[in-house]
Amino acid sequence: MSKDLYLKKILGEERFSLIRGSTVLMVGAGGIGCELLKDLMLTGYGEIHIVDLDTITLSNLNRQFLFRQKDIDKSKALTVVKSVSKFNYFDSKLVPHHGNIMDTSMFPMSWWSQFDYIYNALDNLEARRYVNRMALYLKIPLMESGTTGYEGQVQPIYPYRSECFECQAKVTPTTYPVCTIRSTPSKPVHSITWAKEFLFQQLYDDSTSSATDAEESRKQLEKETDDSAEIEHMLRETNELNDLKSHIAGGADVFLPELVEKIFVRDIERLLEIESLWKHGGRPVPLDWSQLKPQLDSLLLTSTDLVDETKVQTPLENLYVLWKSGEKLVKRVVSGEPVVFDKDDEDTLDFVVAASNLRSHIFGIEVKSKFDIKQIAGNIIPAIATTNAIISGLSVMESLEYYKAKDSQAAFSNSSTVFVSIKPNKYLMGAGLVEQNSSCASCFKVARGVMELPETSGDLKLGELLEGLRQTYDYEDDHYEISIISGDSRLIYDIDFEDNIPCGLDELGIGIGSTLLIQVDEGDLQGLELYISKGKEFKLPQIQLRELPKTISEPEKSEAEVEKDGEVVFDDGVIEIEEIEEIEEIEDIRETATKLSSQEPPTKKQRL
Template sequence: MAKDTYLKKILGNDRYSRVRQTKILMVGAGGIGCELLKDLVLTGYGEIHIVDLDTITLSNLNRQFLFRHHDIDKSKSLTVAKAVDSFNYFDTKLVPHHGNIMDAKQFPITWWSQFSYIFNALDNLEARRYVNRMCLYLKTPLMESGTTGFDGQIQPIYPYYSECFDCQSKVTPKTFPVCTIRSTPSQPVHCITWAKEFLFHQLFDEVDSSAGGLNDAAKIKSETDDKDEIENMTKEFNELVDLRKLIFNSDARTFFTELVNKIFKVDVERLLLIETLWKSRQKPVPLIITQYEQDLIRILDDQTELQKIFGDETKVWSTLENLVILFKASESLQRRLQGEESFLSFDKDDEDTLNFVTASANLRSIIFNIEVKSKFDIKQIAGNIIPAIATTNAIISGFSSLSGTNYFKYDFEETQDFSRIYQESSSIFISIKPNKYITSASLVGPNERCPTSSIARGLLKLTPVEVKELSLKWLVDKLIEQYDYADEAVALILGKSRLIYDVDFDDNLEKRLGDLSGFTDGELLMVQDDDGELESIELYISIVEDHESDYLPQIKLGPKKAITEESSNGSSGAPDVATDTIVIDEEDEDLVEVTEPVVKKRKIEVEVL
């Protein structure tokens, strides 16, 4: 019996034939990705591209069944492609890519356009939203999937026919007041957040001199009016800048001693001087490093003792053991920065960064009389890890693969009319709750208030020669002709916020597109109707060697959707309207700035700076 006999019986000859001739993309090769690739290969797809930026760690092996112990530190995408060879019965062509799916240079829009269908097996919101937007630009169907413990779901997405990934608001990670994190922690998570987002970031990561996050002066002032506390936080931040310089001009022991003395003694003593903070709280106790110096030196010189401490990640370390861990971690991080790495970002699977955050958080917990956590527990919290269950991943991957074959019931080569398949598809949910083990729901149309799918999207295709020769005036005329904008009603915003043209600002009209700063492959161009009649278009600039189709996408613009007071303040569950700063592109003139919601009609009044 031929190997494809049962597949043909299940799928039908026509659908099976389309599957065999199809090129698809799977993004993510972790818990879901391992299971999903197995299913996709056994379904017989002609060519599968796999993208993942991670390498394999020991903690992956309990649920990512395609990896083995000898694969640790290898690329997930490269390894997973080799691992399925033993059951690649249909000779599916597997093309692995080690990289960040959001890297437009490695994965330009032209690369995305080769795929008929995309499967998401990702574990973070930012990348999911990016893939979702790329599918909207190209009108490529997407299968979204995810699991949380015993719960999981799949969501087929047919661009502009069904809800996209952003149509429903997602739960945002819990945040804590800056002042609580920086001055008055009371929970282990406060100390872990401080160690990861403040201490580690300021010492080792790439930092912006304008600060932000836990160093945002405006945010701090909005949370406290205690002048002493504000002054202390500012001084603490400035001293960290000096401490960072020691990484490059001191030895490991000097840096460690200065680090511990400044962070766990001097800063704490300064906090104790702010009496208002301790009227109803237990006072912290500064750490005196000299009390541990002899034992610290002894252990650092004893490899057996070191292995014993580092060997048990579930143990709650003592003060001395945390100091040992902190020394070894800071020594290694210092060596890396003095070498080829210009900065270091926290990664839960990077032992050096995890050990530094764990020991720092625990020492702070000890000082503030807070429960100390094990490295294993801190990894879960700092890495925002939700326990993964292998069987949940397997079930969701099976539904994802099976539901994806529905798309190939019909031939979409000549049309992107998804109305029929949209009506026949469903989202599927699984849980451990009685009577809700498996449930499904019909797909619904896009949310009118969705910040992503409520805007028309497409590609602006130009060759390098056209970019050099065609003017901005040509593009404006083309937009007016193509989309029936009223004369002098078009406004163009390049990138996130740079206004390059509108009726009141036509200085760039005669410039060639290539002479406009930022008009490059992969950049976004927002087209707005200043008369407020037609909806906006977001164009993805695609610079290609040749293009057979028109410069602009074939889109019929509808009337601009009104933003009601109810929707703009978010009272109906709609996304809040984002406020951006639009900077007019005048290289030789005074900078002119307009601040307003970019989805609304641009105001005429401007402030000259």
């Protein structure tokens, strides 16, 4: 019995043949990627390319089952191919690439064009957007997937038929005001960010320059707050840390007592002097260093290991962890070893955990365990191996619709976006694919294509490019006035800027790997974004640009209609007409509305 007999029965001879002859790309070889590569191989795909920039770390091993402890610090892409070779039953050709998928020199457009299907197994928003754009340029189907704890989803994307990755707004990473982090923290994440991004970097991390110009620092802080006392405090705090850093050379016995007294006692006492910060309460309490120091000295003599992953530790225990990790970091710095924060570097993690917990204790904030702080400081999205396995299986199953007839329209009609969760009655839910979002700037308002150009792009003049654009995309009509903008947002051409017409493209800094955006200045025609790829001759893609839906603006109301509605509306207030008939000048109305908007809402008798 042949080993592919069951697959042929399940998939059908024709679909299995298409899969065997297919070349696919898998971007990401982490939690989802390990499971996905296994599933792609066992489905019989003929050629699979795997791209990943990362190396394997200890924290990967609990869910990325293709890696072992001996693989730590090795390339994920190269290692994953070696691991699956043991069960490559259908002799799939596996091609690993250790690199950044956004590297255009390593992965040019000609490389992308070989793929029939793309599978995303990424945890990086920027890279996901980039892969989405590549799929749009080449009209390659893309399978998006992601998990968070017990929840996950898969989204088949058929370029220009279904929603693309950017049709719906994505949640952006949360940032926190400098003043909140440095002066008035109120959440554990504020303390953790302070310990990792400010304290640790100022003291140990030479990859981030701390010698910022004083005037520039002041300007940055003035954007955050207009409290001059707070600004002066933060500048002084930074300068003192820079001075303290020079004491590391004197050893831990000199450096650490000065560090603790400065950041947990003197800095807090000075903060308390700025009364404007504590109008609404929440005053911090400086660390009782004089009482804790003898207890710490006694504890240090016992050499007890107090680092506990899951325990919420006392201030004394956190001081002990800060001290022991500080001693190790000082030795590393003195020896000339570069020190940067890494969630898998126990010395750096212990220092950040202890420092953030001591600060939380001072500000009356909930203290966290090392396990919890590691997830926040390391930007770790909770990952569960079972969820990754389910989502990977669904990714392959949903992509099979495309291989039924290798037709995007049929696949769009029969495919689903699938969600999984641990909520009762919502373990597995599917919904039909949605058409493009008419407000999406990536796939609806702009059409994308690949323009071929010989290596000697300088032989092509901008005027020749313009002529080709007008003929290919019917820009000849006087109704269309176009402008050309380069990928770095430089205006290359418009009707009022024709200086570059005789220039070669190389003179304008445009070549292989560049992008050009062609926009219609008048009318409602789609924009056109062209990616320049290497070819034998100058060739523009055949794209039918469409008219965008016209924006229907609400007609302006006549004076009679406004009076009928009974109100006049300004940006800064609303005044009822029947109550201001005595006011004749519109300037007086606006002035009155402004005054009213700045006061407490009046009663009817108090109105004009």
